[in-house]
Amino acid sequence: MxxxxxxxxxxxxxxxxxxxxxxGKKRENGRMVVLDRSADTVEHTVFSDIVDHLRPGDLLxxxxxxxxxNTLTFRHGDRTLDLNVYGHEPxxxxxxxxxSGEQLRPREALTSVDDERLTCTLLESQPDDLWKVAFEPxxxxxxxxDRHGRRVDENIHLDPTSWREQPDAYRSVYAKTPGSLEIxxxxxxxxxxxxxxxxxxxxxxxxxxxxxxxxxILAVRHISAEKVEDHExxxxxxxxxxxxxxxxxxxxxxxxxxxxxGTTVMRALESLPIDKESGGTIEPRKDWTxxxxxxxxRFKIIDVLLTNLHRPRSSHIVxxxxxxxxxxxxxxxxxxxxxxxxxxxxxxxSMLIL
Numbered sequence: 001m002x003x004x005x006x007x008x009x010x011x012x013x014x015x016x017x018x019x020x021x022x023x024g025k026k027r028e029n030g031r032m033v034v035l036d037r038s039a040d041t042v043e044h045t046v047f048s049d050i051v052d053h054l055r056p057g058d059l060l061x062x063x064x065x066x067x068x069x070n071t072l073t074f075r076h077g078d079r080t081l082d083l084n085v086y087g088h089e090p091x092x093x094x095x096x097x098x099x100s101g102e103q104l105r106p107r108e109a110l111t112s113v114d115d116e117r118l119t120c121t122l123l124e125s126q127p128d129d130l131w132k133v134a135f136e137p138x139x140x141x142x143x144x145x146d147r148h149g150r151r152v153d154e155n156i157h158l159d160p161t162s163w164r165e166q167p168d169a170y171r172s173v174y175a176k177t178p179g180s181l182e183i184x185x186x187x188x189x190x191x192x193x194x195x196x197x198x199x200x201x202x203x204x205x206x207x208x209x210x211x212x213x214x215x216x217i218l219a220v221r222h223i224s225a226e227k228v229e230d231h232e233x234x235x236x237x238x239x240x241x242x243x244x245x246x247x248x249x250x251x252x253x254x255x256x257x258x259x260x261x262g263t264t265v266m267r268a269l270e271s272l273p274i275d276k277e278s279g280g281t282i283e284p285r286k287d288w289t290x291x292x293x294x295x296x297x298r299f300k301i302i303d304v305l306l307t308n309l310h311r312p313r314s315s316h317i318v319x320x321x322x323x324x325x326x327x328x329x330x331x332x333x334x335x336x337x338x339x340x341x342x343x344x345x346x347x348x349x350s351m352l353i354l
Contacts, residue, residue, distance in 0.1 A: 001227060001228050001229065001294070001295055001296075001326075002226065002227060002228075003223045003224075003225060003226060003227060003228050003231075003313055004226075004313075005326065005330070006223070006228070006312060006313050006314075006317050006318055006321065006326075006330070007312045007313055008312045008330070008333050008334065008337055009337055010311075010312060010337075013337065013342075013344050014340075014341065014342065014343045014344065014348070015343070015344050015345050015348065016343050016345075016347045016348060017159075017347070018159065018162065018347060019169040019170055019188065019347050020188075020347065021166075021169040022159075022162055022166065022169050026191065027047075027173075027188060027189055027190060027191045027194075028046075028047050028048040028189060028190065028191050028193075028194045029046060029047065029048065030046070030047045030189055030343070030348075030349045030350060031044070031045070031046055031047070031341075031342055031343075031349040031350075032044075032045050032046060032047045032049065032050065032189075032349060032350045032351065032352055033045075033309075033332050033335075033336060033342075033349070033350075033351045033352070034049075034053060034351075034352045034354065035324050035328055035329065035332055035351065035352070035353045035354065036354045037324060037325060037328065037353065037354060038354075040328060042328070042331060042332045042335055044335070044339075047189045047194075047349075047350055048194060050194075050198075050306070050352060051194070051197050051198055051201060053352060053354060054198060054201060054203050054259065055201075055202075055203075055257065056201055056202030056203065057202060057203075057204070057254075057256045057257070058203045058204070058256060058257045058258075058259050058304070059203075059204045059205075059206055059247060059248065059251040059256055059257070059258050059259065060198060060203050060204065060205050060206070060259045060261060061205075061206045061207075061208060061244070061248070061258060061259065061260055061261060061265045061269065062172070062174055062187055062205060062206070062207050062208075062261045062265070063172075063184045063186075063187065063207075063208060063209065063210050063261065063262055063264045063265050063268075064172075064174055064175055064176050064177050064207045064208070064209055065175065065177050065178075065179050065180045065184050065209050065210060065211050065212065065264075066170075066171040066172070066175035066176070066177065066178055066179075066180060066184070067170060067171070067180045067181065067182060067183045067184070067212070068142065068145040068146055068149060068178055068179065068180065068181060069145050069146070069148075069149025069150055069151045069163070070084055070085045070086065070145065070149060070151060070181050071083065071084050071085070071149055071150045071151065072085070072112060072113075072114060072118075072144060072145065072148060072149055072150075073112070073113040073114065074110035074111060074112055074113060074120055075110060075111045075112075075113060076102065076104075076108070076110050079102070080113060081098055081099065081102075081110065082098070082099040083096045083097075083098055083099075083110070083120060083133075084096060084097040084098075084099070085141070085145065085181055086130065086181055086182075086213060087181060087213030087234055087236070088179075088181075088211060088213050088236075088237050089132065089234075089235060090235055090288045092134065092138050093123060093132050093133065093134050094132070094133050094134070094135060094141070095126065095130055095131070095132060095133075095213070095234065096120075096130065096131050096133050097129055097130055097131070098129075098131055104122055104125075104131070105122065106122050106123060106124060106125070107121065107122065107123075108121070108122045109121045109122075110122070112144060114144060114147075114148035115140065115144050115148065117137070117140060118135060118136070118137070118140045118141065118144050119135070119136050120133050120134070120135050120136075121133060121134045121136070142178055142179060146178055151163050170183060171188075172184065172187035172188055172190065173187075173190060173191060173192050173195065174187065174190070174195070174207065175187075177209045179209070179211035179237075180210075180211045180212040180213070181211070181212065181213045182212045182213065182346075183212065183346050184210070184212050184262055184264050185262070185308055185345075185346040185347070186261050186262030186263070186264075186265075186306050186307050186308055186350065187261050187262060188346075188347070189350055190261075203259075204247060204251070206243070206244040206247040206248060207241075207243075207244055208238060208239065208240045208241070208244050208265060208268055208269075209238060209239040209240075209241075210236055210237070210238040210239075210264040210265065210267065210268045210289075211236060211237050211238070212236065212264055213234065213236050213237075222311070222313055222314055223313050223314065223315060223318065224313075228294045228295070228318050229294060231292065231294075231315060231318075232292065233290065233291075233292045233315055234290070235288045235289060235290040236264070236267065236288065236289055236290075237286075237287075237288055238264075238267075238268040238271075238285075238286075238287060238288075238289060239285070239286045240268070240272075240282070240284055240285045240286075241284055242284045244284075245281075245282045245283055245284045245285070248269070248282045248301075249280075249281050249282045252274070252276050252279065252280075252282065252301065253279055255276075257303040257304055258301055258302055258303050258304070259302075259303065259304040259305075259306065260302045260304070260305050260306065261306045262306065262307060262308075263305075263307055263316055263319055263320075265302075266293070266302055266305060266307075266319065266323070267289050267291050267293070268289055269301045269302060270291060270293065270297075270299060270300055270301060270302060271287070271289040271291045272285070272300070272301065274300070274301070275300030275301060276300065276301060277300075292315065293318070293319040293322050293323075294315075294318045294319070294321075294322050295318070295321055295322045295326055296322070297322045299322075299323065302323070304352070304353065304354055305320070305323050305324070305352070305353045306350060306351070306352050306353075307320055307350065307351050307353075308344070308345065308346065308348055308349070308350055308351070309333075309336060309342060309343070309344045309345070309348050309349050309350070309351060310344070310345075311344065311345065317329070317333075320351065320353070323353055324353040329353075332351070
């Protein structure tokens with residue numbers, strides 16, 4: 001399928017740089033586009049109306065990961081370099097971007113300015129000025145990012161003062177697990193009160209963890225290939241605990257709808273070795289997913305998707321089109337862009353696909 005089919009005019013696209021709470025708004029008051037696949041309709045509403053579209057017995061699956069600061073300073077000889085950590089990789093390696101005018105070479109070792117116990121060994125240069133590296137000890141990386149990291153990012157231009165003083169504004173209200181290097185953003189629209197209304201309706205909640213990483217880098221999610229099938233995404237780590245596995249197994253066996261809050265949940269659950277047709281037990285799991293979903297993919301578990309409004313020619317809009325149907329999704333984006341008031345990306349509005 002040609003990538004140009006997922007293009008649209010970006011001149012009217014609004015992309016806020018701050019979370020809604022820092023702009024004097026309530027989380028649930030954003031706009032939402034509802035796509036009904038069976039009726040082939042597009043409805044324009046507000047996010048708080050999501051309660052009306054959920055059914056008693058639905059299983060709402062949420063990603064409880066939250067975003068860390070991503071930038072640390074390391075020594076390179078008698079100089080210092082900023083390392084922007086963009087993603088975790090299988091095998092204990094990481095993907096970083098290094099701000100430096102110097103010539104760097106594989107096998108060079110750098111030492112953290114903030115904690116000298118943490119070192120970084122350069123392993124392999126990557127496209128788009130990225131490096132594959134190994135941090136040692138690996139378990140110290142998240143702690144150091146959490147305690148000493150700064151936020152420097154080409155994807156999200158954060159106010160550093162707000163980021164440090166009001167971190168909860170950048171997290172979902174149910175976030176509890178540090179590890180993401182970009183924002184798991186679809187769930188930002190829920191307030192605690194709205195989630196209570198969802199539960200009161202008879203909707204069940206399940207929490208999984210997927211640490212968002214290098215898949216969110218603009219150069220990675222933007223599809224430059226002529227055909228979407230020729231694009232590649234990077235792996236991301238996920239965990240499904242025993243309670244979530246039990247709830248998922250029960251929902252699947254009883255034929256209840258599984259609602260994915262975000263493309264992160266979609267990738268994690270669709271990577272499981274089970275589908276609704278054959279049934280079976282979903283086991284607790286710690287794994288990596290490199291699943292790239294594009295039109296033609298056969299969905300195994302997810303029945304409803306909540307997601308953000310995405311950039312053109314991105315792996316995210318291709319995933320959305322695979323689930324909602326290309327014609328319906330791109331028709332909705334035409335209406336969204338013509339409206340001129342919808343907000344895109346991390347801190348923007350949302351789309352619910354039924």
